[in-house]
Each structure stands twice: as C-alpha cells, then as structure tokens.
Amino acid sequence: MTITITAFERSPDGGKGLARDTRVRWALEEVGEPYQVRLVSFRAMKEPAHLALHPFGSIPTYEEGELALFETGGIVLHIAERHSGLLPEDANARARAITWMFAALNTVEPPILDLVIVKLIEGDKPWRAERLPLVEDRIRDRLNPLSVRLGDADWLDGAFSAGDLIMVSVLLRLRASGILDEFPNLAAYVARGEARPAYQRAFAAQLAVNTGKL
Numbered sequence: 001m002t003i004t005i006t007a008f009e010r011s012p013d014g015g016k017g018l019a020r021d022t023r024v025r026w027a028l029e030e031v032g033e034p035y036q037v038r039l040v041s042f043r044a045m046k047e048p049a050h051l052a053l054h055p056f057g058s059i060p061t062y063e064e065g066e067l068a069l070f071e072t073g074g075i076v077l078h079i080a081e082r083h084s085g086l087l088p089e090d091a092n093a094r095a096r097a098i099t100w101m102f103a104a105l106n107t108v109e110p111p112i113l114d115l116v117i118v119k120l121i122e123g124d125k126p127w128r129a130e131r132l133p134l135v136e137d138r139i140r141d142r143l144n145p146l147s148v149r150l151g152d153a154d155w156l157d158g159a160f161s162a163g164d165l166i167m168v169s170v171l172l173r174l175r176a177s178g179i180l181d182e183f184p185n186l187a188a189y190v191a192r193g194e195a196r197p198a199y200q201r202a203f204a205a206q207l208a209v210n211t212g213k214l
C-alpha cells in the first residue's frame, strides 16, 4: 500500500533537516518502506483538505490506505510496530524503547522548543534577555541526566531503536545553540544517528525539496 507523507513546500530551515517530516522519512528509510511526499504550502496547511488530516494544520501527516495519522510520535510508533528494525522483539525492551520515544517528546523536546520560541518568535520582546538563560538552563537540566544515562553506550537501551530515532531528532535542533557540545557523549550520540545510512537518505530527500533539486 502506498504511503504518502506531507512536508513543507519550503521549510523555514532551508533544508537543515529540522522540519519533522525528516523523522518520518528516517523511520521509513530504516524499515525500507518506500513513500511519496505531498508538499504543502503554509496556506494549504490551514485549509480544510489538510485540516482533515491534521487538526492542528501542521506537517507531517501520514496516509496509508484508509489510515491517516498526524503527530510524529504516533507516526513513527506506527511504522515501528508494523515493521522490524525499530523496536526490539523482547516485550520489556520494546516497552522501554517506546518509553524513550515519550521521554524525547514529552520531557526533552519542550524546553528545546522554548528555546526556538525565545530566539525566533520572541526575539524582539523585552523579556528575551532575561528568559534566554533560564530556558537554556532548563535544557541543561534535561541533558545532564540524559548524558549520565547514556554514558559511553552507543544507544539509549541496547540496539538502535525508535526511541533513539526520536531522541536524536529532538537533540538535533540544539546543535546551533552550542548547548549540545557541552555534553560530548550526547553530541557523539547525535552524530552516530546522523551517520546512519537511513538518516542520510532521509536528510538528502528533504534537502532536495528545499534546494529545488527534486
């Protein structure tokens, strides 16, 4: 069955791979599933056809036959549950990998998104200078224990899993801030994720869209 995802017609990051369709592309590449991409403009994202797929008018969405999904956590979990390669066979290890997906999205990603908001959306607000260091420290409060838990392991819990895929995707957004480099094992962890051939293919595909080479 053909899988179709949506992505920005032109990503605000110009193709750095930070738009969330990259996570979904990566998961599909890891399990070897071909997919199509429907590009949407910012205007189209808020129109009824797209809102029927994504109630919040965002990307990415995922369509497979009669199934339509939104939210990258739900989409990646769906892909991981239906194909081998992203979740362990052992039931307890599988539950832990899924827990890491939630940890990435619910615990680690929120302060990282706050940083994006402070820097980009509230860049001209009077509270920016006061708020920025607070938000940066909240990120460090999340990265410290994550760094301790990862230690010198390659991945968060044994073999690479959907938990790592989401965690690396979340941490990638931090690179430009320099905070990731304060935690060398996390920076190396992200680099390991980026070095995976499936990530490379996903990154190249989204870059091609954003450089007009598609």
Ligand SMILES: N[C@@H](CCC(=O)N[C@@H](CS)C(=O)NCC(=O)O)C(=O)O
Pocket: 018, 019, 020, 021, 045, 056, 057, 058, 059, 060, 070, 071, 072, 073
């Ligand atoms: N929690 C959602 C977030 C989706 C999201 O914010 N997508 C961004 C692109 S990375 C977007 O579409 N932003 C434009 C908008 O929502 O209008 C997910 O993980 O899928």
